[in-house]
Amino acid sequence: AQSVTQLGSHVSVSEGALVLLRCNYSSSVPPYLFWYVQYPNQGLQLLLKYTSAATLVKGINGFEAEFKKSETSFHLTKPSAHMSDAAEYFCAVTFSGSARQLTFGSGTQLTVLP
Amino acid sequence: GAGVSQSPRYKVTKRGQDVALRCDPISGHVSLYWYRQALGQGPEFLTYFNYEAQQDKSGLPNDRFSAERPEGSISTLTIQRTEQRDSAMYRCASSLESGRTSGYTDTQYFGPGTRLTVL
Numbered sequence: 001a002q003s004v005t006q007l008g009s010h011v012s013v014s015e016g017a018l019v020l021l022r023c024n025y026s027s028s029v030p031p032y033l034f035w036y037v038q039y040p041n042q043g044l045q046l047l048l049k050y051t052s053a054a055t056l057v058k059g060i061n062g063f064e065a066e067f068k069k070s071e072t073s074f075h076l077t078k079p080s081a082h083m084s085d086a087a088e089y090f091c092a093v094t095f096s097g098s099a100r101q102l103t104f105g106s107g108t109q110l111t112v113l114p
Numbered sequence: 115g116a117g118v119s120q121s122p123r124y125k126v127t128k129r130g131q132d133v134a135l136r137c138d139p140i141s142g143h144v145s146l147y148w149y150r151q152a153l154g155q156g157p158e159f160l161t162y163f164n165y166e167a168q169q170d171k172s173g174l175p176n177d178r179f180s181a182e183r184p185e186g187s188i189s190t191l192t193i194q195r196t197e198q199r200d201s202a203m204y205r206c207a208s209s210l211e212s213g214r215t216s217g218y219t220d221t222q223y224f225g226p227g228t229r230l231t232v233l
Contacts, residue, residue: 009154032219043118043205043224044157051219090156101147101173102222104156 002027004093006105014113019063019078021108023091026072033074034092034102035065044090050074061085086112116140118225120206126231127196135191135228139208146189147222148181151203163189196232203227 007022025031032051036044048059055067065076074091088109092102119138127133139146145164149157159173165186174180178196183189193200207222 004156036224041226043226044207045224046221049219049221092156100145101159101162101170102149102157103159106154107156 002093002103004091004105006091006108008108010109012111013081016080019081021076021089023074024072025093029095031093031095035076036090038088081112083112118208118223120225120228124229128233132194135204137189137206143208143210145209147207148191149205157205198232201232203229
């Protein structure tokens, strides 16, 4: 069965510092991977997705993620954190042949300190 | 270009009552998904539709939960005889494609959710 593990339910960084949010997946077939962001009282918004093309994926708001098959990872990074990046981030996976629903990790709450 | 809308945004009900949660997807989107999100967790899949056909309901926890999308647009998730354990955020999402292989990479656009509290 496919699954997603997000290491660290809470991450704090200083404004301007590197953001690194970890995501590892488990799948017996090639996965499709997604990062979503959730702001308070809003729906989840797609940041970026890996669809088996380029392994380095660039998304909105300066975020990017790299698919590493050997490490079964899809970590989310941003070179310089901004106060507006404070939110909850979810990694999700699906794969061809599944019922197409997304399987989500438990989320990482990002706090940006001034 | 309105996004996915859900109503009500908040619902408080007493144990044993039935509730109906509504989802209005983005116009023209073929696929519609329902997820449930407990506090401190990621969303968990409940069911999904292509047009009016319910393609998968494997995530519905028991037969008190049902969903419909009779005209291939608006969907209703109904919970009968609510229990306290049903309290959660219920999220709806829609995507443009139908169930072809390429649809696995389609972006699912999420609504703001309905916060259900069962007393």
